[in-house]
Amino acid sequence: MFGEKQILLIPGPTPVPPRVLRAMCRPMINHRGPEYESFFEQLLSKLKSVFVTDGDVIIFPASGTGAMEAAVANLLSPGDAVLMASVGHFGDRFADIARAFGADVKLLSFPWGKAVDVEEVEKEFKSARKPYRALLVTHNETSTGVTNPIKLLAAVARENEALIIVDAISSLGAIELPMDDWGVDVVIGGSQKGLMTPPGLSFVALNERAWAAVEQAKMPRYYWDFKLHKHYMERHQNPYTPALPLLFALDEALNMLFEDGLENVFARHERMKRIVRDGVREIGFGLGLLADEDVASNTVTGITIPEGVDGNAVVRRLREEHNVVVAGGMDHMRGKMIRIGHVGWVHENDLHIALYALREVITSLIK
Amino acid sequence: MFGEKQILLIPGPTPVPPRVLRAMCRPMINHRGPEYESFFEQLLSKLKSVFVTDGDVIIFPASGTGAMEAAVANLLSPGDAVLMASVGHFGDRFADIARAFGADVKLLSFPWGKAVDVEEVEKEFKSARKPYRALLVTHNETSTGVTNPIKLLAAVARENEALIIVDAISSLGAIELPMDDWGVDVVIGGSQKGLMTPPGLSFVALNERAWAAVEQAKMPRYYWDFKLHKHYMERHQNPYTPALPLLFALDEALNMLFEDGLENVFARHERMKRIVRDGVREIGFGLGLLADEDVASNTVTGITIPEGVDGNAVVRRLREEHNVVVAGGMDHMRGKMIRIGHVGWVHENDLHIALYALREVITSLIK
Numbered sequence: 010m011f012g013e014k015q016i017l018l019i020p021g022p023t024p025v026p027p028r029v030l031r032a033m034c035r036p037m038i039n040h041r042g043p044e045y046e047s048f049f050e051q052l053l054s055k056l057k058s059v060f061v062t063d064g065d066v067i068i069f070p071a072s073g074t075g076a077m078e079a080a081v082a083n084l085l086s087p088g089d090a091v092l093m094a095s096v097g098h099f100g101d102r103f104a105d106i107a108r109a110f111g112a113d114v115k116l117l118s119f120p121w122g123k124a125v126d127v128e129e130v131e132k133e134f135k136s137a138r139k140p141y142r143a144l145l146v147t148h149n150e151t152s153t154g155v156t157n158p159i160k161l162l163a164a165v166a167r168e169n170e171a172l173i174i175v176d177a178i179s180s181l182g183a184i185e186l187p188m189d190d191w192g193v194d195v196v197i198g199g200s201q202k203g204l205m206t207p208p209g210l211s212f213v214a215l216n217e218r219a220w221a222a223v224e225q226a227k228m229p230r231y232y233w234d235f236k237l238h239k240h241y242m243e244r245h246q247n248p249y250t251p252a253l254p255l256l257f258a259l260d261e262a263l264n265m266l267f268e269d270g271l272e273n274v275f276a277r278h279e280r281m282k283r284i285v286r287d288g289v290r291e292i293g294f295g296l297g298l299l300a301d302e303d304v305a306s307n308t309v310t311g312i313t314i315p316e317g318v319d320g321n322a323v324v325r326r327l328r329e330e331h332n333v334v335v336a337g338g339m340d341h342m343r344g345k346m347i348r349i350g351h352v353g354w355v356h357e358n359d360l361h362i363a364l365y366a367l368r369e370v371i372t373s374l375i376k
Numbered sequence: 377m378f379g380e381k382q383i384l385l386i387p388g389p390t391p392v393p394p395r396v397l398r399a400m401c402r403p404m405i406n407h408r409g410p411e412y413e414s415f416f417e418q419l420l421s422k423l424k425s426v427f428v429t430d431g432d433v434i435i436f437p438a439s440g441t442g443a444m445e446a447a448v449a450n451l452l453s454p455g456d457a458v459l460m461a462s463v464g465h466f467g468d469r470f471a472d473i474a475r476a477f478g479a480d481v482k483l484l485s486f487p488w489g490k491a492v493d494v495e496e497v498e499k500e501f502k503s504a505r506k507p508y509r510a511l512l513v514t515h516n517e518t519s520t521g522v523t524n525p526i527k528l529l530a531a532v533a534r535e536n537e538a539l540i541i542v543d544a545i546s547s548l549g550a551i552e553l554p555m556d557d558w559g560v561d562v563v564i565g566g567s568q569k570g571l572m573t574p575p576g577l578s579f580v581a582l583n584e585r586a587w588a589a590v591e592q593a594k595m596p597r598y599y600w601d602f603k604l605h606k607h608y609m610e611r612h613q614n615p616y617t618p619a620l621p622l623l624f625a626l627d628e629a630l631n632m633l634f635e636d637g638l639e640n641v642f643a644r645h646e647r648m649k650r651i652v653r654d655g656v657r658e659i660g661f662g663l664g665l666l667a668d669e670d671v672a673s674n675t676v677t678g679i680t681i682p683e684g685v686d687g688n689a690v691v692r693r694l695r696e697e698h699n700v701v702v703a704g705g706m707d708h709m710r711g712k713m714i715r716i717g718h719v720g721w722v723h724e725n726d727l728h729i730a731l732y733a734l735r736e737v738i739t740s741l742i743k
Contacts, residue, residue, distance in 0.1 A: 022404040031401065036397070037568075037575075070437070073616065074615070209621070231476040255621070
């Protein structure tokens with residue numbers, strides 16, 4: 010009976026406002042007709058405001074991983090030296106994608122819970138046997154709940170004449186990342202996190218420097234081909250059938266974000282982080298906060314579970330006994346942590362309930 | 377006022393039943409949780425009935441072109457000789473994708489309106505300088521309205537120890553294609569045509585022979601990686617976030633198709649083809665039927681426009697004056713033909729209206 014009243018606090022897909030869900034109920038239209046063209050043109054202009062860019066934004070009917078692959082396939086050539094600064098699971102995935110396409114990837118890993126150390130990256134650029142063509146980095150690492158210092162890293166990349174390609178899937182529209190101001194060349198986003206839209210759309214935003222790299226890049230591509238998309242975008246169309254209901258949903262969700270104001274949305278996410286971190290400290294009972302305080306993410310909090318308690322049991326009991334859905338740990342942290350997502354259409358109330366439920370579950374498991 | 381009462385008769389996206397639209401309004405769920413797992417397991421089993429296969433079906437959050445790329449990237453290696461039997465725009469696109477990934481593509485083209493000539497394909501196999509690893513072919517060519525003889529082509533491919541990879545995007549669920557019975561190795565489908573679901577999902581169904589080819593194939597892949605998907609599918613999950621609302625919609629649309637019975641659905645599409653072709657002949661006025669009678673598609677009819685009349689004007693006036701939306705011609709047939717889609721949730725009534733409107737428009741343009 011209360012399935013649809015679940016409190017969904019995973020770091021994506023995030024809760025979608027009913028207003029946005031309803032926007033999907035619009036009948037199909039011709040994606041080559043005038044109605045679509047004017048809709049699409051306006052949607053793209055709204056989306057550019059979210060990326061804070063005068064560059065191009067390409068929308069793919071695809072999950073976020075697809076846009077990561079698109080960035081690799083359009084910006085690099087086989088054999089290119091690429092530096093991946095990884096702080097967790099999704100950084101490692103980005104490296105896997107680049108490797109699958111033949112890039113020569115140097116994986117510079119930092120411990121889970123830490124951010125990228127900018128000095129280490131600088132050192133790596135200096136000591137590289139061949140110049141890195143690109144620095145790949147995750148803005149907000151969903152597996153740990155850490156936000157990386159993109160502005161500083163962009164400066165390092167620029168000094169070293171490398172592109173900086175940023176996976177901002179779990180931060181876009183929730184944590185500040187003004188790409189043009191910060192000199193970020195490529196930003197990757199997804200629909201199902203801060204943008205309060207269902208999963209199935211992803212984005213690549215790119216500047217002139219990135220477009221120049223596209224001209225050199227030799228990795229094979231068709232579905233993800235930026236130039237093919239650009240060609241159609243000039244006519245306010247897509248190279249192939251777009252995922253209409255998701256675009257209708259995105260449009261409505263962007264309207265909602267602008268009604269609140271992006272600055273206020275960012276501030277709410279910062280408040281939500283504080284509520285969760287303060288709440289976890291207050292519960293105590295050996296619960297820990299994985300991320301260092303100064304780099305803790307505003308959209309997801311990684312909470313370590315005391316030894317002897319099964320993190321997956323915590324997740325299960327929160328769901329079964331309290332109708333609160335959080336995520337477990339990934340990779341080597343499976344069963345050792347839980348992750349509370351506080352991104353998108355999440356209200357402070359949801360977090361107070363989750364913290365109450367977490368206290369109940371932990372208390373009963375520790376006893 | 378009547379925008380949402382448009383009669384949408386393009387060959388995709390096709391009209392989506394309100395029941396299916398409403399299915400998308402379900403709140404998001406955890407794609408790593410037990411609810412999703414049981415939903416996904418059942419959905420896959422329904423989808424297999426549509427492909428009429430005991431093999432695997434992989435669902436991609438992507439447009440149909442993505443599944444075409446997935447087939448190429450997972451089944452072939454750079455330099456592989458591939459025979460593309462093309463009868464129009466989408467056959468040519470399939471060749472472009474294979475070429476983009478480094479396949480050595482022989483494009484065997486047949487005139488627009490004709491089907492693939494099986495004997496020509498046999499001859500090409502015999503005279504090839506190096507053996508073809510795969511035969512690529514479109515089941516139902518959307519740009520012309522022609523259905524190819526897949527059963528015969530599958531037999532030719534098998535005799536020549538080549539895989540047969542069939543793009544059935546605009547026929548799946550509307551025109552018979554029992555892949556296991558016919559010995560088809562790989563079938564590609566999309567959500568937005570016969571399956572009465574919005575665009576944004578595509579499928580690849582594959583048999584054991586295809587899986588063996590996957591083991592040999594060396595083209596780069598990550599997002600489309602069949603083995604990665606298989607690994608997750610065994611746990612009723614996906615490697616990355618699935619496009620939940622589209623999956624909910626697909627599930628409901630499949631329920632509707634099974635309620636009607638696939639045989640009846642196929643028969644309805646055959647009837648719709650006859651209504652359109654008979655209707656066009658009855659209108660006369662120099663309108664022509666592009667496809668040969670015996671290979672004319674049950675899902676889309678290409679209608680040539682008499683010289684001196686602009687096909688795009690016909691499309692525009694049907695939309696503006698009659699609220700009937702059809703497609704224009706592609707490539708060299710732009711402005712010279714229109715295409716009426718009769719696929720998915722289309723009722724005979726819709727076609728009677730379209731034919732009435734077409735007569736009105738043609739009469740007034742010819743005068």
